Amino acid sequence: MVRFILRRxxxxxxxFLGTTxxxxxxxxxxxxxxxAALFGDRQPPQAVIDxxxxxxxxxxxxxxxxxxxxxxxxxxxxxxxxxxxxxxxSLARVFPxxxxxxxxxxxxxxxxxxxxxxxxxxxxxxxxxxxxxxxxLVVIAVPTFVLGFVFQLVFGVxxxxxxxxxxxxxxxxxxxLPATVLGLVSFxxxxxxxxxxxxxxxxxxxxxxxxAKGLSRPRVVMAHILRNSLIPVVTFLGADLGGLMGGAIVTxxxxxxxxxxxxxxxxxxxxxxxxxxxxxxxxxxxxxxxNLLVDLLYAWLDPRIRYDQ
Amino acid sequence: MRENNxxxxxxxxxxxxxxGVKPLLEIRDLAITFxxxxxxxxxxxxxxxxxxxxxxVAIVGESGSGKSTTxxxxxxxxxxxxxxxxxxILLDGEDIAHASEKRMIELRxxxxxxxxxxxxxxxxxxxxxxxxxKETLRANGRPSGPDDIAKVLEQAGLPDAHRRANQYPHEFSxxxxxxxxxxxxxxxxxxxxxxxEPTSALDVTVQRQILDHLDTMTTDLxxxxxxxxxxxxxxxxxxDKVVVMYQGQVVESGPSLELLRNPRHPYTxxxxxxxxxxxxxxxxxxxxxxxxAADLLAPTEEPxxxxxxxxQDLRKVYKLRQGLGKATDFAAVDGVSFDVTRGTxxAIVGESGSGKSTxxxMVLQLEKPTEGKILFDGVDTAALKPAELFKFRRRxxxxxxxxxxxLDPMYNIFRTIEEPLRVHxxxxxxxxxxxxxxxxxxxxxxxSSMQRFPNELSGGQRxxxxxxxxxxxxxxxxxxxxxxxxxxxxxQAQVLNLLADLQANLGLTYLFxxxxxxxxxxIADHVCVMEKGKLVETGSxxxxxxxxxxxxxKALLNAIPGAKLMLPPEVA
Numbered sequence: 001m002v003r004f005i006l007r008r009x010x011x012x013x014x015x016f017l018g019t020t021x022x023x024x025x026x027x028x029x030x031x032x033x034x035x036a037a038l039f040g041d042r043q044p045p046q047a048v049i050d051x052x053x054x055x056x057x058x059x060x061x062x063x064x065x066x067x068x069x070x071x072x073x074x075x076x077x078x079x080x081x082x083x084x085x086x087x088x089x090s091l092a093r094v095f096p097x098x099x100x101x102x103x104x105x106x107x108x109x110x111x112x113x114x115x116x117x118x119x120x121x122x123x124x125x126x127x128x129x130x131x132x133x134x135x136x137l138v139v140i141a142v143p144t145f146v147l148g149f150v151f152q153l154v155f156g157v158x159x160x161x162x163x164x165x166x167x168x169x170x171x172x173x174x175x176x177l178p179a180t181v182l183g184l185v186s187f188x189x190x191x192x193x194x195x196x197x198x199x200x201x202x203x204x205x206x207x208x209x210x211x212a213k214g215l216s217r218p219r220v221v222m223a224h225i226l227r228n229s230l231i232p233v234v235t236f237l238g239a240d241l242g243g244l245m246g247g248a249i250v251t252x253x254x255x256x257x258x259x260x261x262x263x264x265x266x267x268x269x270x271x272x273x274x275x276x277x278x279x280x281x282x283x284x285x286x287x288x289x290x291n292l293l294v295d296l297l298y299a300w301l302d303p304r305i306r307y308d309q
Numbered sequence: 310m311r312e313n314n315x316x317x318x319x320x321x322x323x324x325x326x327x328x329g330v331k332p333l334l335e336i337r338d339l340a341i342t343f344x345x346x347x348x349x350x351x352x353x354x355x356x357x358x359x360x361x362x363x364x365x366v367a368i369v370g371e372s373g374s375g376k377s378t379t380x381x382x383x384x385x386x387x388x389x390x391x392x393x394x395x396x397x398i399l400l401d402g403e404d405i406a407h408a409s410e411k412r413m414i415e416l417r418x419x420x421x422x423x424x425x426x427x428x429x430x431x432x433x434x435x436x437x438x439x440x441x442x443k444e445t446l447r448a449n450g451r452p453s454g455p456d457d458i459a460k461v462l463e464q465a466g467l468p469d470a471h472r473r474a475n476q477y478p479h480e481f482s483x484x485x486x487x488x489x490x491x492x493x494x495x496x497x498x499x500x501x502x503x504x505x506e507p508t509s510a511l512d513v514t515v516q517r518q519i520l521d522h523l524d525t526m527t528t529d530l531x532x533x534x535x536x537x538x539x540x541x542x543x544x545x546x547x548x549d550k551v552v553v554m555y556q557g558q559v560v561e562s563g564p565s566l567e568l569l570r571n572p573r574h575p576y577t578x579x580x581x582x583x584x585x586x587x588x589x590x591x592x593x594x595x596x597x598x599x600x601x602a603a604d605l606l607a608p609t610e611e612p613x614x615x616x617x618x619x620x621q622d623l624r625k626v627y628k629l630r631q632g633l634g635k636a637t638d639f640a641a642v643d644g645v646s647f648d649v650t651r652g653t654x655x656a657i658v659g660e661s662g663s664g665k666s667t668x669x670x671m672v673l674q675l676e677k678p679t680e681g682k683i684l685f686d687g688v689d690t691a692a693l694k695p696a697e698l699f700k701f702r703r704r705x706x707x708x709x710x711x712x713x714x715x716l717d718p719m720y721n722i723f724r725t726i727e728e729p730l731r732v733h734x735x736x737x738x739x740x741x742x743x744x745x746x747x748x749x750x751x752x753x754x755x756x757s758s759m760q761r762f763p764n765e766l767s768g769g770q771r772x773x774x775x776x777x778x779x780x781x782x783x784x785x786x787x788x789x790x791x792x793x794x795x796x797x798x799x800x801q802a803q804v805l806n807l808l809a810d811l812q813a814n815l816g817l818t819y820l821f822x823x824x825x826x827x828x829x830x831x832i833a834d835h836v837c838v839m840e841k842g843k844l845v846e847t848g849s850x851x852x853x854x855x856x857x858x859x860x861x862x863k864a865l866l867n868a869i870p871g872a873k874l875m876l877p878p879e880v881a
Binding site: 206210213214215216217219227228301302 | 384386410414415416417418419422423425426427430431432433434435436437444445448449477479490493494497
């Protein structure tokens with residue numbers, strides 16, 4: 001097991017180098033001059049521009065810039081962004097907020113998705129099943145920004161159940177509304193996946209045998225249907241966690257959440273290579289760790305899977 | 310509930326309970342209907358059977374005869390779209406045909422136990438064996454400590470039960486899993502055990518051990534057994550009474566030996582005749598008695614044996630990885646040599662893991678031998694260049710075991726049979742259509758089936774399609790890997806007949822891989838018996854069957870169910 005984890009973490013190194021190189025290159029290739037953008041309409045003296053350029057190494061060729069970036073990463077000093085703020089400090093501000101948002105969304109989609117999916121799958125073709133199937137299709141079909149605005153208007157403004165925007169003080173309660181919006185699409189997928197998987201394992205021979213042993217229905221469902229059905233669901237959730245962390249741009253914008261998505265959006269507008277790539281690097285790590293967790297969960301759910309061979 | 314008051318048509322029903330003992334289970338006029346997308350299908354009609362306490366009763370029939378459905382109804386496990394639509398299932402006089410789920414949960418486990426068919430799919434792969442025993446004991450209110458679990462497993466013949474209980478199903482062999490399932494089925498000492506084809510997925514020798522053990526256990530516990538099987542020999546050997554079902558109806562029932570020796574219903578007669586027992590003679594011999602006699606008169610004309618295939622010292626070694634980069638060699642096939650004479654049938658028999666299928670794969674050039682040679686028409690097949698290999702494939706064709714898995718479900722029958730012709734660029738569209746028609750005629754399938762898809766055909770028809778496809782390229786050698794194992798007895802007999810006819814007409818050479826010695830007796834000229842990768846005995850079929858030299862061969866022959874029961878052949 002330890003060997004497996006080590007090997008997976010080693011595999012993360014080329015993944016990390018590849019993604020950062022790609023993203024760094026794309027930022028480098030973006031048109032527009034970030035220093036000029038910093039001054040807006042005013043024309044700064046040439047000497048100032050030159051100083052800033054060399055300060056941020058923008059006058060160096062691509063490989064040198066990338067090398068300096070890597071050097072920063074490995075010394076755990078991410079440097080400053082174009083407004084002079086240390087990047088590490090601003091990441092430390094935004095990541096906890098987004099992590100909270102993503103975990104809350106993950107919790108919502110897992111708990112409700114699996115529960116609804118099990119009920120729908122056990123009574124396939126019933127009223128509940130048909131209703132949630134149509135409803136989940138609607139959720140999947142409607143874009144997140146529409147859902148976001150509708151939820152904000154209905155629950156935040158008209159009903160007043162939650163604050164319509166989050167602002168500076170993000171906590172679990174404030175984030176409930178955006179987390180629901182963020183988790184809603186994946187909730188629909190988790191539901192459908194669980195439903196399909198449950199109604200398949202319901203017909204498995206071992207389920208019939210479990211019934212023939214004299215087990216009660218709830219025990220058959222919990223011990224023999226649910227656990228076996230969770231394997232595909234766990235795969236999806238693991239891949240989704242990374243998406244939730246990085247893909248919250250729209251939701252964070254609608255609810256004004258001071259998280260990673262917001263930061264990434266602003267940095268992209270300002271062509272701030274180091275900030276963007278720093279965020280991406282952390283997200284890559286999140287992906288790698290999430291997938292590793294999925295693989296470990298797999299082995300727990302299905303003892304036939306062994307990693308040490 | 311409609312009550313059926315009509316008298317049962319008399320198909321020599323066995324009247325039970327002539328003494329004071331009351332039957333344990335009595336099924337009367339049972340009707341079971343399935344709702345399908347094409348309407349209602351009546352799977353079982355007027356079924357009746359009686360089981361006395363401690364008695365073993367077997368239901369025999371082919372797939373779709375309603376035998377499993379009847380048994381599942383008795384334990385309340387019909388699929389959701391099935392329902393009892395008439396008749397009674399009396400357990401100790403209580404009608405449980407429409408009992409509540411709560412009542413059935415009370416009965417299951419400690420009054421009616423079940424041993425299911427397929428040991429591979431009936432244990433939940435994610436729970437330890439011990440846990441699966443434990444939950445059974447607990448659900449039926451019995452002590453379920455580690456020692457209780459171990460005791461249950463030990464009684465079912467699993468040694469080292471404490472350790473075994475901590476293993477997962479995938480760490481068990483098929484036979485061990487079936488023992489675990491038997492342990493579970495009998496753990497709460499039920500009065501009735503439903504055993505649905507309990508050993509059909511296992512090798513014959515293992516099958517025998519398991520059935521013996523099951524016999525001992527049920528005798529000790531006084532458990533009555535309802536045995537479901539497609540194998541008449543097995544039923545007759547193991548059961549006090551046999552009930553024959555055909556198309557949802559009980560056609561005949563009675564004491565086992567009596568029914569076997571003196572079948573009355575035409576279906577039972579056919580079943581007895583085609584039971585592939587030791588008594589059956591070679592199909593070809595029976596067919597061409599005259600031809601063979603002529604051959605015997607002129608033996609000198611025959612060239613000194615034309616060996617189309619020569620297998621020399623064949624070895625196949627797989628590396629088994631055992632953690633931390635260590636690997637041990639495992640010889641799946643270990644120094645096997647034999648020759649196959651043109652126009653004859655050579656059978657390779659052995660249990661699973663004996664390496665017989667690996668030999669077939671190497672002959673088909675689907676696996677590379679580690680050592681040794683395969684000479685086809687005197688040419689070493691290992692040295693074939695890609696273009697030559699392509700030609701070789703034309704001359705050697707396979708027929709595989711699973712007629713469900715080996716046909717592409719998206720190809721209709723025409724396309725399936727035409728594909729090899731197209732791949733080998735033989736003829737034009739029109740001539741290929743003509744050829745496919747001929748092939749369908751040869752395998753006795755109607756030409757109208759060309760436009761149908763595999764899922765619209767029965768297992769036997771599918772296997773005919775597989776044979777037609779194998780014949781499309783006019784091959785010289787056909788490798789049949791368990792080609793009839795998945796078929797019902799009667800269908801199996803038809804397909805074996807077809808293969809025999811084709812051999813006679815086309816001069817084909819068969820290499821027949823099978824675990825079923827009874828089939829070997831019917832079709833093979835020569836037998837190679839394999840055990841653990843080695844060839845333990847070879848010889849003509851008659852020699853091997855009449856005087857087996859090796860203990861292993863003897864064990865295999867003894868393990869054929871019903872072998873001892875069958876009468877000596879009085880074949881006309």
